[in-house]
Amino acid sequence: GSVRDSTAESAFAAARMSAARAGDALILNISGDWTLGSRPPSAADLEKEIDREPRPGRVEIDARELGRWDSTILTSLVELARFCQSKHIELEKGGLPEGVQRLFNLATAVPERGARAPAARPPFLALLGDKALAAWGGFLNTLEFVGEVAAGFARMLTGRARFRMADLWLIMQESGSQALPIVSLISFLVGLILAFVGAIQLKLFGAQIYVADLVGIAMVRAMGGIMAGIIMAGRTGASFAAQIGTMQVNEEIDALKTAGIPPIDFLVLPRAWPGRWPLIPISFSLTSPPRGSTRSARTCSTS
Numbered sequence: 001g002s003v004r005d006s007t008a009e010s011a012f013a014a015a016r017m018s019a020a021r022a023g024d025a026l027i028l029n030i031s032g033d034w035t036l037g038s039r040p041p042s043a044a045d046l047e048k049e050i051d052r053e054p055r056p057g058r059v060e061i062d063a064r065e066l067g068r069w070d071s072t073i074l075t076s077l078v079e080l081a082r083f084c085q086s087k088h089i090e091l092e093k094g095g096l097p098e099g100v101q102r103l104f105n106l107a108t109a110v111p112e113r114g115a116r117a118p119a120a121r122p123p124f125l126a127l128l129g130d131k132a133l134a135a136w137g138g139f140l141n142t143l144e145f146v147g148e149v150a151a152g153f154a155r156m157l158t159g160r161a162r163f164r165m166a167d168l169w170l171i172m173q174e175s176g177s178q179a180l181p182i183v184s185l186i187s188f189l190v191g192l193i194l195a196f197v198g199a200i201q202l203k204l205f206g207a208q209i210y211v212a213d214l215v216g217i218a219m220v221r222a223m224g225g226i227m228a229g230i231i232m233a234g235r236t237g238a239s240f241a242a243q244i245g246t247m248q249v250n251e252e253i254d255a256l257k258t259a260g261i262p263p264i265d266f267l268v269l270p271r272a273w274p275g276r277w278p279l280i281p282i283s284f285s286l287t288s289p290p291r292g293s294t295r296s297a298r299t300c301s302t303s
Contacts, residue, residue, distance in 0.1 A: 017046060
């Protein structure tokens with residue numbers, strides 16, 4: 001007997017939907033269990049009733065006898081809402097349970113693709129003002145960052161900065177000695193280009209002997225620092241940005257703040273330490289073509 005009672009209690013109540021006229025309104029009564037295990041009634045009869053003359057001005061939903069429900073009832077309600085919208089009939093969903101109303105509002109909140117009206121173009125002065133405010137905000141952020149880095153270097157000089165010396169030596173190796181192959185290759189190619197262009201022009205005056213001086217002086221006084229800076233900004237700077245960006249995505253920077261470790265000290269100071277930079281322009285100046293590198297060393301000693 002107890003088995004029969006539990007089976008009867010767990011059985012689905014048939015999903016029903018009926019409509020009745022009440023003046024200018026059509027009252028839609030929803031009852032039973034609207035779940036995937038039940039068979040919801042077809043909306044064709046209800047649409048015929050709504051479309052029958054005289055057409056109602058609004059459709060009111062009465063769901064006081066609604067039992068269990070899931071997304072099945074939401075599908076039927078969305079179809080009903082679209083039909084009422086096409087007929088310019090108001091649909092009042094205040095009689096639905098609060099959970100059904102929230103899901104219904106969520107399902108109908110996103111407009112269909114292509115239905116969004118084109119956004120109006122803001123005036124020129126508004127665009128100019130937005131650009132100016134964005135530029136000013138970027139300037140303030142940069143100024144704040146520079147100030148934090150300066151304060152971090154002050155703590156570093158006084159021995160109060162919190163970072164690992166192993167990280168400093170590792171970063172100096174990665175951005176210093178490990179960068180020498182690409183720096184040497186670029187230096188050699190730039191030196192060849194300067195020598196080739198200079199030789200063609202100096203040949204017109206019979207002054208090919210000064211090609212070595214041209215390459216040496218240009219590489220030491222100008223191209224060494226400029227090209228080394230460009231290479232380091234592209235190679236090392238991109239690597240630093242990728243590392244810190246990945247740490248930001250993985251919330252590692254937030255973990256440092258939670259642990260009480262300043263991210264400026266732990267991440268920025270080892271990467272901004274200037275002690276690793278002189279090796280790069282010196283190597284760039286000395287790895288130009290052979291005659292130019294000899295003149296470069298001589299020029300360095302006499303400059």
